[in-house]
Amino acid sequence: MNDFVHQRRTDLLGAYVLDHLAEPELTAVRDHLDACADCRRTVAELTPVARALSGVNADDVTVPAHLEELVVRRVGAHRGRRLRRSLLLAAAAAAVIAGGAAWWYLRPTAPLxxxxxxxxxxxxxxxxxxxxxxxxxxxxxxxxxxxxxxxxxxxxxxxxxxxxxxxxxxxxxxxxxxxxxxxxxxxxxxxxxxxxxxxxxxxxxxxxxxx
Ligand SMILES: [Zn+2]
The missing domain is CATH 2.60.40.770 (Immunoglobulin-like)
Incomplete structure (x- = not known):
């Protein structure tokens, strides 16, 4: 089993179903999915969420500061803003599965x-x-x-x-x-x-x- 992927599955699998992964992570995730039924199940759960999120522009999403900080710290500032936004969406998608509360954060920021x-x-x-x-x-x-x-x-x-x-x-x-x-x-x-x-x-x- 590829432990690197499994340990980072919360953001990697989210980014994978959102089609935001590039090499070498993409191949690593695919290889891992062949071997890990747990992660395959997670991907199956995340896929409908990703479909629902596909119309959401990452720049229109309100993300709580602590989540953004967490992702920036984990990914590192050098990895670029686009990837960070992808991972934020992925983390939010994972949180939807976990508890549903993330939908609140994904409200469009359009004025009421x-x-x-x-x-x-x-x-x-x-x-x-x-x-x-x-x-x-x-x-x-x-x-x-x-x-x-x-x-x-x-x-x-x-x-x-x-x-x-x-x-x-x-x-x-x-x-x-x-x-x-x-x-x-x-x-x-x-x-x-x-x-x-x-x-x-x-x-x-x-x-x-x-x-
Ligand atoms: Zn796994």
Whole structure:
């Protein structure tokens, strides 16, 4: 067994599934995988995570300072910034497997735009923020008091008066709910949002500031 690879498996296997390894590490990892069932299992676990991360640009990722320090110390400053970023992503991917908490660190650093809500359903409290993605505006909706088990539909209204679906969610009653709703309306073309209950009654609305 190649102990060098096995000892560094946390970052090497992460970098391997992210396709960020160069020689001689690449051959060393491949040889080791032939011999080590443990590491093959880890690669199988990391592969779907790597696929999910493939759209993430390493430069847009917020990495906690202590993790960055750890990787810089381990890899050495002379190895170059790109490799360090790869290993950071790999370490984060490994942490996703370990506990799931790393997703918090992998949040895109896109700015949040809080918007005012007009609450119209009894007992509902909610807050919303927008994320202006290049593919459309995302609504981050935190709320409480949406009737448990009831389906709510969310639509983004366009500056041209159109309504475009941003998906739906199921009420969680008194339990806090956090949901992310995506629409194909660009922030510049979005004028507001509306949430309706299963009967079509408006539960809340928002009018966005003009951008
Ligand atoms: Zn191994």
């Amino acid at each position: 735009e809080p918007v005012a809500l007009v609450l119209q359903a009894p007992g509902v409290t909610a807050e919303a923020s927008l994320v202006p993605h290049t593919w459309g505006v995302e609504i981050k909706l935190d709320g409480q008091g949406f009737v448990s088990g009831q389906t709510y539909r969310v639509a983004v209204t366009g500056t041209d008066g159109s309504e475009v679906s941003a998906g739906s969610f199921i009420g969680t009653g008194e339990n806090p709910m956090r949901c992310n709703l995506n629409s194909s309306v660009l922030r510049a073309n979005a004028s507001g949002l509306v949430v309706r209950d299963a009967a079509g009654t408006v539960a809340l609305t928002s009018t966005f500031p003009r951008r």
